[in-house]
Amino acid sequence: MRSFCFVLVAALAMSGAAHAVDRDGAQLELAQAINAVQAAERDDAARYARADLDESHAMLASAQAASDHRDWTGLAMYSERAKVSADLASARSRQHRAEAATAEIERSVDSLRAQLPNGGAP
Amino acid sequence: MNTSHKRLLLTAALTALLGACATVPQGPPPEVVRLQSDLDRLHSDPRIAANAGAELGNADAAVDVLARNSRSLDADSYQQGVYIADHLIRIAEASALARFEEERGAQLGAERERLLARASMTEERTVVTEVRREHPVRTDTGELVPQARAELMSMQNQLPGVESRLDARGLVIRLGDFMFEPGQAMLTGSAQQSLDGVARVLNSDTDAGITIEGFGGPMALARANAVRDYLDARGVDISRIDARSVTRRDIAMADGDRRVDIVIRSEYR
Numbered sequence: 075m076r077s078f079c080f081v082l083v084a085a086l087a088m089s090g091a092a093h094a095v096d097r098d099g100a101q102l103e104l105a106q107a108i109n110a111v112q113a114a115e116r117d118d119a120a121r122y123a124r125a126d127l128d129e130s131h132a133m134l135a136s137a138q139a140a141s142d143h144r145d146w147t148g149l150a151m152y153s154e155r156a157k158v159s160a161d162l163a164s165a166r167s168r169q170h171r172a173e174a175a176t177a178e179i180e181r182s183v184d185s186l187r188a189q190l191p192n193g194g195a196p
Numbered sequence: 197m198n199t200s201h202k203r204l205l206l207t208a209a210l211t212a213l214l215g216a217c218a219t220v221p222q223g224p225p226p227e228v229v230r231l232q233s234d235l236d237r238l239h240s241d242p243r244i245a246a247n248a249g250a251e252l253g254n255a256d257a258a259v260d261v262l263a264r265n266s267r268s269l270d271a272d273s274y275q276q277g278v279y280i281a282d283h284l285i286r287i288a289e290a291s292a293l294a295r296f297e298e299e300r301g302a303q304l305g306a307e308r309e310r311l312l313a314r315a316s317m318t319e320e321r322t323v324v325t326e327v328r329r330e331h332p333v334r335t336d337t338g339e340l341v342p343q344a345r346a347e348l349m350s351m352q353n354q355l356p357g358v359e360s361r362l363d364a365r366g367l368v369i370r371l372g373d374f375m376f377e378p379g380q381a382m383l384t385g386s387a388q389q390s391l392d393g394v395a396r397v398l399n400s401d402t403d404a405g406i407t408i409e410g411f412g413g414p415m416a417l418a419r420a421n422a423v424r425d426y427l428d429a430r431g432v433d434i435s436r437i438d439a440r441s442v443t444r445r446d447i448a449m450a451d452g453d454r455r456v457d458i459v460i461r462s463e464y465r
Contacts, residue, residue: 165251171294183308190311
């Protein structure tokens with residue numbers, strides 16, 4: 075989870091050079107955001123973390139609008155937001171799937187224990 | 197300078213000091229306090245602390261930078277920092293809880309294997325033979341059930357721990373969406389464990405017909421085929437198996453209902 079651009083943005087802001095986010099850096103942020111959103115979609119986030127995935131799409135749209143206006147600072151900031159939202163969607167999707175799979179196994183174990191003598195104790 | 201002047205000067209100085217204290221905010225802003233509180237909660241949760249990966253370190257670092265610089269950042273940078281730090285905290289929480297559940301699932305899976313091994317030793321000797329001896333089987337209402345239904349009940353009894361039910365189609369074994377890798381037709385380890393038991397039962401009754409139905413989404417047929425291929429690899433005659441996808445046009449289906457049903461039909465039906 076690599077999201078320390080905000081640290082960079084903060085450092086730039088403190089030095090009065092926030093406007094200095096360059097085009098290449100901002101577009102790299104955008105590329106990473108797009109990759110993160112695609113990864114979240116592969117992780118089935120549309121099913122398990124819809125709100126976070128929707129937010130990442132909205133941030134990506136804002137980033138692309140900023141790019142159209144050659145606003146590189148806006149592009150970098152929205153891209154970073156899109157990336158962390160997509161990472162959150164992936165993490166929540168993984169959590170939901172793990173919980174569902176474990177619950178299924180737990181039901182199986184409970185069912186087996188109920189059927190075996192002495193609850194299946196070794 | 198007389199005493200009254202000294203008192204006046206002292207009062208003025210104290211008033212100025214108190215005024216300065218009132219106008220300069222102390223400590224971090226409320227958003228940062230909230231983020232720090234969220235982080236404290238994560239660190240004190242044993243499920244998260246024991247499964248914290250790099251994500252929690254990232255969240256710690258982001259909140260630390262924000263806390264140290266919050267007073268000197270411009271509004272946009274500060275809001276960006278709050279947004280990112282908040283998300284990093286929630287990513288850390290979800291990732292750690294996912295690892296916790298995965299570890300718990302692995303432990304329960306091992307326990308299930310142990311119990312299945314015990315069940316296969318005891319139930320094959322008792323449950324199956326009892327069902328056969330008690331033909332014809334009666335329902336709860338006292339009505340006789342067909343022999344086919346009894347055979348399917350016998351199979352069901354050999355599949356403890358597998359989600360199954362008897363309905364008009366036959367014995368239906370359900371594999372939920374989470375039994376497959378996300379957005380793919382690849383079976384998870386848990387699904388394979390369940391299917392190993394299903395294959396054992398099907399190989400012990402070579403007359404039963406099998407339909408594998410994939411429901412919902414573009415993966416439906418691919419997932420049904422993956423189940424068929426897995427059973428084939430476990431020795432179930434593939435000519436007995438009909439794999440297909442079921443669409444919303446075929447039946448009334450809840451939105452997003454993705455699953456695979458293995459329907460086992462007895463020869464008596």
